[in-house]
Amino acid sequence: MTAPPFSPFDRPNSYIGRSVPRPNARRLLAGRGQFTDDVQFARLTHVAFLRSPHAHARIRGLDLNAAKAAPGVIVIATGADLARLCRPWVGTLTHFAGLKSPPQYPLAIDRVVWRGEPVVAAVAATRALAEDALELVVVDWEELPAVADMETALDPATSVIHPEFGDNKAFSLHLESGAVDQAFAAAHQVIEAEWHFGRHTAVSLEPRTMVAQFDPSEQRLTVFQSTQTPYQMQDVYARHLGLSDAQVRVVAKDVGGSFGMKLHVYGDEMATAALSMMLGRPVKFVADRLESFVSDIHARDHRVKARVAVTADGEITAFAVDDLTGIGPFSAYPRTSAVEGNQVIRLIGGPYRHRHYRADLKVVFQNKNIMSQYRAVGHPIACAVTEAMVDLAAASVGLDPVELRRRNMLTDDMYPYTSPTGFVFERLSHHQCLDRLVGHMDYESLRAEQERLRRHGVFRGIGIAAYIEITNPGPAFYGVGGARISAQDGCILKLEPSGQVRCLVSVTEQGQGTETAMAQVAASVLGIPLDAVRVVTGDTEVTPHGGATWASRGAGIGGETVLRAARALRDNILALAGTILQAHADTLDIRDGLIVDADGGRERMALAELARIAFFRPDTLPPDFQPEMTVARHHVPRGQPFAFTNGIQAAHVEVEIETGFIKLLKHWVVDDCGRVINPQLVDEQIRGGVVQGIGAALFEECIYGADGQMQNGTLADYLVPMAGEMPDIVVDHVSTPTVYSELGAKGVGEAGTAASAAAVLNAVNDALRPLGARVTTIPLTPDRVLAALGKLDA
């Protein structure tokens, strides 16, 4: 079988590179979405959780009598009750040597270690009755000292959260490359600064939701769950609840956002599954907004001290950084809470060509909610530190920030390139992206306008942030550390009797358009209309086992998997067509759902007719010919651990220096994610990511008191970015496909988030520079801006 005459990317009816509408948009807009909470069950029960009101306390006693007698209550369960059904989990992996975390149980047993930790479960006929019953639970608390401040977590005077570890250090890592001390000693300028990044959280529109249904007759657990990783969760439920994978089915219906928050193991969810096994009935858990704030994983929380060495002509020769990050009382399971800090210190300096690098990472326990992976893990911190330091470096040698970047970014002749932290870049396009960006911005005019307006007391700033993004991770990411998290994906593609194609694929959809992109790849490779492909995702009993959706892997890995499956099915279809038509298969092609002559395009037969023969009249075929109308293929990235992408962003802002308010005027992104499958979906991913990063830059912060209490856990007090404050976001692309896959697509899900906060931070500091002020903490609240300007004392 020879290759088709056109590649799937340039054949006339290819969907690759076209902004086709999402097939699922009509259903969702019509209100016909099926989210987990919409699924109906007979004999359904509802669980609610009593959560710790203290950051750290001993449970001296529990009085459950009144709660057990409350109307509608089916069971009241404690940590000890559920520990008998559910093995504890430990959030460590072997490739993070030295990472510590204690066993974690579904519910606290004798001690709580964060405000919001689930303690008692009430299962009742309705959620309201379950909440009523919880009000009758009496807990005898003995408050213990809380470790809130990560800066003092390692002090000898600070109490130790897990005494068996001897201190509050969860993990540390030192990286050293080149001759760092010599580089600083030889520098013309050494710039030093300290940056602070608040905690924030995902605030997905649909909260964490699940219905666990254990059927005692078959000893099978079915979990409908709003998750991005059904296969991982199938494995987790099986191993921790004493079942085999084969006894567990996880189904992800429509999912209303996840952002990395819906792939961790949560005690309340494990408790829900265990309760279903205890009761032999379906149990529903829906995290309400208040409990989401104190139980969904939090993100970031870093203090980074950074130094950079610069020569007189603006060459950056060395970075040295020290990152301290607080992860709450446990490392999250099963991916750990070490990845965030690890990626911060490995990504810092990523776009630049310095060869001397030193980094120290300390990850500490605290009595706060657990911190773990969230969209763009580590990237925004690394990017903000790098780009803020690069701006300071530019100022120190009197160079324009764009010019300094030009002098220091990796150049096109340097690839493949191994960074000082060991990352390998196949081929990046920093200079092309920078050139496009300054063109879109009309950079020189903006600078002139900035100068003019300053004379009228209007302070505008321009901030640039270059970035690299880790996408399409291979097994080195989790698998090598012992995590049962797949780096491969699978696709089953079937031609059905209708002549239409069903695509069962292991990557999942949370609103970003994965299913659309998969359909585009399948339709293009097969040569059939897009609406002849129906994509099915998210059911471990139906779809092949795979990694699903995280780390910007869906399009790149899932897309390549679908491409390979489609190629195999196409070969089988053409082999059958050749048999029926008594022609050589390689003289035939599939175009617009028809078998045609490859040469000339004359129609030979419809796919529906071919399918009819394959399924209902195989007696008309030669006896030694078996049509194979279903194929399965798997794909794992090989050749490089990650497919790095790159890009650059810019923010234009105006700072009102009397009030500290920041107005976002415009934002630009030039991204290179390789081959773009659907430009509109890619642009939406970038814009959504930019807005999420702007949330971190200006609005979102989980504010904790010294007592470890989160003080703003409502949507009135925790500010998410809203459309009214967002600027227009201009998006453009440079395309450098990876050669490690035929599709050439890299990931794009996190690029927007990776650099937008950095761009805004730099823009605000650019605005403040003539006033001698600098803000070093995000979010950039009015208070912080006013404090930097010295306006809070009067």
Added chain:
Amino acid sequence: MKPPSFDYVRPRSLSEALGILAARGDGARLLAGGQSLMPALNMRLLSPELVVDIGGLDDLRGIVERDGLVRIGALTRHVDLQRSAIVVRHVPLLAVAIDHVAHPAIRNRGTIGGSIAFADPAAELPACAVALQARMIVAGMAGTRIVPADEFFLGIYETALGPDEILVALEFDAVGPDQRSAFAELARRRGDYALVGLAAHARVDADRLDEVRLVYFSIGPTPVRARTAEALLTGRPLTRDTVTAAQAALAADLDPPADTQASSAARRQMARVLLARVVMELLDPVPIGAGG
């Protein structure tokens, strides 16, 4: 986030509603637009035995102007204020302020009476009522009484309303040709409760202000009048120095709280900025509907 169980009644007349309140008193809460009560119930911050839904009392709706008086029924929704020509013409401060109250979905249900009676210290309408010296028309079993806005707001979520009383309307003097209002607030996001807000009203004669009322909100337990600053701005030609002096005087007038949104010092700074802005606007008003 499910409310504890409660009884529910929807009276058909004001007298029936007052009778229910008289009988159930402290255990009852009135439900108007529900924009504050429903979240408070769901968060179990309130657990009344009885919710009295006054949504059926149509007499409590509507905006009328007669003989220089504007009467706004307590159940008049924010969106109705926004669309009212009477409000634009005769109570322009409300017309400006209402655009800053939350979002369309909330303005479609929230009522002026609900906002006034709930007395959130960060809300816009109570401050406007104080600035304009509105009169609160309060009904009880014994009849109707009138409470001046200056005496109505007693503390955080605390008003002069008795447990068996219902706020039925607000009454405003239609503004005269020489009177002007101004409004400004600073909110992180459009529609949020303000970090600091200021409603102002005065008699204007060229570059002089008289009968100045500066009412800050989100800066104390109730709407707060800046009396020292008012006095400094009253009855003399306004210059840069006068405004600066009035700004400095806010130190004595205001004692802002600190919370997760802003420090006390930041609120003081913002209060000074807002003072200058509203004075500018009193002297040189922007037409309603203009600008952003």
